[in-house]
Amino acid sequence: MGLSERLADYVRGYVVIRAVGERLPAFLNLASRGGVELRQVSRPGPHALVARVRASQYRHLRHPARRAGVRLRLVRRRGLPFVLGRLAHRPGLVAGVAVALAIMGVLHSRIWAVEVAGVAGEQAQRVRSTLVALGLRPGAARAAVDPRRLEQGLMEAVPELAWVDVRIQGSLVRVEARTRRDDQRLALLPGDVVAASDGLVVQVMAASGWPVVRPGDVVRRGQILISGRPPLGAPPDARSVRAAGVVYARVWAEGFAETGLELTVERPSGRQARGLLVTAGPWQIGLGAVEPPFVRFRTEVRHRRLPGLLAALPLRWDHVTHREMALERFAVDLEQARRLVEERALEQAASHLGPTPEVLTQRLSTWEEPTGDGQALVRSRAVIEAIQDISAFTPHEEASPDPPDA
Structure with a gap:
């Protein structure tokens, strides 16, 4: 039986009957001649059968049953007419369902949540405040929300946005926004290559701009390594450029850790x-x-x-x-404590280095200090010497993109 037939049976209503007697084949033939259609007929015993019949045809089975000497019993009632009949005797339940459906309809017709994704911090706050100014807030009528109008209003009110997508998902409005890529704008701006950390310069490779340091120079963090401004003596038509290049330097990173002989976890x-x-x-x-x-x-x-x-x-x-x-507290011996603080000190020192340093040496200094209560404090200092790229680009102040309006 297909889905459409089962749905039609449910709407019209059907009953399950049980017939008991010795002349069941005669009963089936008489019912068929009378236009009654029995479905899903089964024989649980030699003198019994179970079948489904439409509720409207059930009364037409009484005459064939009498003629065949078969006893009929109603087993189950199923379908929409019987459900409605039961509900007619329970007005309180009907009223409760109606109220619940009305509340759900009202809730579904309103916007109860606004989700902003793709931006964070101050930009997300500006997007939210702009949405409120455009009429989108929790409780707003769903029919009054026009996603295209909201997208256009956001693009006009927040110029640093590259694109906006507004979608209504039930009672939730999801706003997906993306800002213009600053790295693309910075790629067109003049600026300098500066030191990202202190170090001893070992190699300078300038792709554009004018190097101002050489191997052997000690530099501090923020110091200019490759300048984007023309040096003295440059041709009069020389202009500022976006300096680019790689500067390798010998750097030192330090880490420190300590622990007692009793650890807490x-x-x-x-x-x-x-x-x-x-x-x-x-x-x-x-x-x-x-x-x-x-x-x-x-x-x-x-x-x-x-x-x-x-x-x-x-x-x-x-x-x-x-x-x-x-x-949970547990005791460790001196050897375990030494290994623990040395690992932590090395991890802390490595965290101060760049992503791909060339490690030259690692020096560890570990010692114990008595605390006076029969315990000891184990301390370790790690120093990692490595060579890494310390170059970082910084645009010139007069060429920096304007910050967004507050």
Whole structure:
């Protein structure tokens, strides 16, 4: 049976009957001659059958049953007519469903959330304030929201935006924006190559501009390495350019770490608290432990929405789980403490270097200092010597792009 036939049966209504007797074939023949269509006929026993028949045809089975000497029993009623009949005797339930549908319709006809993606900080605030000025705010009528008008208004009000995409997803308006790429604008601006960190210059390779340092020079962070301005004695028609090049320098990075002989580690205690946060449009209801009842904890939130077409409704629930964390203390010996602080000191020193340094040497200095209570404090200092590119581009002040309006 296809989906359309099952839907038609549900709308018209059908019943499931059970017939018991010795002349069941005669009963089937008489019912067929009377225009009654029996479906899904099964024989649970030699003198019994179960079948489906339309609700409107059930009364036409009484005559064939009497003639064949078969006893009929109504097993189940299914379909829309029976559902409506039951609801007619429960006006309170009908009124509740009607009110719920009306509330859902009102909620669905409004915008309850505005999500801005692709920009952050001050730019995101400017986008949000512009949307409010254009009439888009939580509670606004969904029919009055014109995505194309909002896109055009945002592009005019926030000139640093490269493009904007506004989409309505149920009761949520999602605004995706992108700013103009500053690196593309900076690529056309004159400027200098400056030192990103202190170091001893070992090699200078200038693609454009005029080098102002040479191998063997000690430079400080922010010092000009390759100038984009013409030097004294340059031709009168020489203009400022965007300096470019690579400057390798010998750099030193330092890291420090310390620890006692008793370490403290956070571990899950095994206790946890759960809560449910239900969001319906602008309203929120918390059930259970939505707020953490522990001093030290880690929180996990799982978001859920209605499935299928119901996902457009402004209804969401979040499962919140708080797991208590307990402090666990354990003792280590001097050798373990030394290894621990040396690893931490080296990691801290390496964090001050660039992405691909050429490490020349690593020097570690580790010592213990007594604390006076029978314990000791283990300390370590690491110094990494490496060669890396320290060049960074900085535009000239008079050529810098104007900052966005506040």
